[in-house]
Amino acid sequence: MDRLRMKQAFLSHEGLVFTAMFTLIFTVTSLIMIDYRGLQSHVAGMDPFTILTLGAILAYLYKNSKFSFSRRKILFLIVWGLYVLSVFASMLVAGHFVWTEAAVWVMLTVMLLYRMPAALFMYIAAGALISLPSLLLAGTTLNESGATLVMVFAAGLIFMPKTNRALLWYMLPTLALLVVITTSRTAMALYLLAAAAQSAHINMYRTGRRQRKNFLMTAGAVILVPLIMFGRRLYSYFIQGSLDRGGINFDRLTSGRYEPWQTVVSGSTWFGQGHDYVDFTHLLHVHNIIFDTLGRYGILTAVLFIALLSLTVLISVIAVKNFNITLFFIIFILAGMFEYNYLFMFVYFSPVILFFALIGLMMDDRDSGHI
Numbered sequence: 001m002d003r004l005r006m007k008q009a010f011l012s013h014e015g016l017v018f019t020a021m022f023t024l025i026f027t028v029t030s031l032i033m034i035d036y037r038g039l040q041s042h043v044a045g046m047d048p049f050t051i052l053t054l055g056a057i058l059a060y061l062y063k064n065s066k067f068s069f070s071r072r073k074i075l076f077l078i079v080w081g082l083y084v085l086s087v088f089a090s091m092l093v094a095g096h097f098v099w100t101e102a103a104v105w106v107m108l109t110v111m112l113l114y115r116m117p118a119a120l121f122m123y124i125a126a127g128a129l130i131s132l133p134s135l136l137l138a139g140t141t142l143n144e145s146g147a148t149l150v151m152v153f154a155a156g157l158i159f160m161p162k163t164n165r166a167l168l169w170y171m172l173p174t175l176a177l178l179v180v181i182t183t184s185r186t187a188m189a190l191y192l193l194a195a196a197a198q199s200a201h202i203n204m205y206r207t208g209r210r211q212r213k214n215f216l217m218t219a220g221a222v223i224l225v226p227l228i229m230f231g232r233r234l235y236s237y238f239i240q241g242s243l244d245r246g247g248i249n250f251d252r253l254t255s256g257r258y259e260p261w262q263t264v265v266s267g268s269t270w271f272g273q274g275h276d277y278v279d280f281t282h283l284l285h286v287h288n289i290i291f292d293t294l295g296r297y298g299i300l301t302a303v304l305f306i307a308l309l310s311l312t313v314l315i316s317v318i319a320v321k322n323f324n325i326t327l328f329f330i331i332f333i334l335a336g337m338f339e340y341n342y343l344f345m346f347v348y349f350s351p352v353i354l355f356f357a358l359i360g361l362m363m364d365d366r367d368s369g370h371i
Contacts, residue, residue: 006159009119010126018060018120022127025053027134029349034138034145046349047100053353054107057124061114068115072319073363077112079311083304084109089271090297096274108356116360122159124357128152128350132174135181144348146182147339149174150190151351154331155358157194158324162202171195185238185255186338190331201323257338260286264295272298289336309333312359320362328358 009015029049032039069077084105091097129152135145153174160166178191196219203215227234242253250258260278264286267273277295278285286292294302313333316326332355339348 006119006122010122015119015123018056018123019126019130021056022053022124023130024127025049025056026128026131026350030131030134030148031137033148033349034135034142036137036139045100047098047104049349050104050353051100051107054104054111057111057120057357058107058114060120061111061116064120065114065117067113068364070364072315073112076308076311076315076359076363079304079308080109080112083301083308086301086304087297090301091274093271094274094298096276098275111356112360112363114360115364116357118361121354121357121361124350124354125152125155125159128354129156131350132177135177138181141181141183143182143184143187143339146178146184146187147190147335148348148351149178149181150187150194151328151332151335151348151354153191154194154324154328155351155354157198158322158328158358164199164202167195167198167202184339185240186335189238190335193334194327194331197327198324205323254338257287261288261291264291268294268299268302270298270300272296272301287339289333316362322362325358325362328354 010019029046032043032046032049087105088097088102091102132149132152135149138145153170156170160170175191175195178187182188199219200215204212240252240255242249254261264277273295275296286295290302290306293305309329313326313329316322316329320326332351335351
């Protein structure tokens with residue numbers, strides 16, 4: 001979608017209404033995520049908000065789009081169908097069937113059948129970005145807040161003009177907000193990875209020799225100066241005393257996640273142990289989308305989930321060939337390896353909606369509505 005059409009779509013009555021609606025939903029769910037004034041004690045789960053959001057998306061798609069089936073979408077839907085069926089089988093076999101969760105899977109499946117308009121994804125991304133300041137209301141720094149910001153930041157890069165000035169102005173407020181709301185090593189590292197990758201793409205891809213040379217010199221200085229001045233502090237911050245002559249203390253390196261991961265793997269079954277499988281640690285969840293799927297739904301679903309994530313990245317690289325779409329999926333998966341579960345908890349609402357909307361967006365051959 002070119003800049004003129006993007007501006008026209010965003011400023012239209014429909015664009016303003018849907019952007020405001022997504023902003024409100026994401027703001028409310030962010031306040032629940034940070035447990036603002038004890039909100040979590042008044043809400044049973046995130047399923048109603050997910051159903052409400054997907055209902056709004058489906059209403060827009062019903063009015064403005066239609067079913068479409070490209071070859072890449074058919075391949076994805078086959079793997080997706082097997083994955084959803086395995087989730088249903090797990091919930092039935094393990095005796096933890098939840099109707100609202102089943103409704104979410106069905107609604108996501110219907111959403112993926114439609115051709116996703118670029119304008120709709122833009123409304124969702126804009127709503128997610130506008131809702132970020134609500135994370136400042138958290139009473140303490142949270143890993144969840146940082147990971148949410150980084151994934152929304154990566155989604156915003158898809159629409160951002162590919163210039164150094166635009167990236168700088170985009171980074172200044174988001175980086176300042178990130179430093180205030182979290183001390184998460186994962187969030188900090190992934191933010192720097194996304195910013196560095198975007199900067200390299202702007203300055204190294206199809207640019208002149210002089211610009212590439214200037215970028216490499218500047219990047220070298222930006223990396224070396226902090227390492228020289230703060231190298232010891234940075235090492236201590238990211239390693240957390242987990243490396244010594246005795247080897248690597250993986251549990252300390254992962255902030256207590258490694259032992260729960262081992263417990264999930266050792267106790268894994270074909271159909272999982274249900275939603276209450278986390279009964280062996282003080283953590284609310286195991287902070288890993290793969291191990292959470294393994295513990296909750298079992299080996300079969302976990303294998304299909306890995307296949308689904310792999311296929312998503314492969315399609316973005318081989319078929320879509322959009323750097324920022326691929327970058328978002330990589331950031332999403334890397335964050336998922338250390339920070340959050342997946343769905344159906346008080347965390348990470350807007351990134352998950354963005355994840356599925358972006359999958360829908362890239363599954364069809366784009367024409368005049370491409371990003």
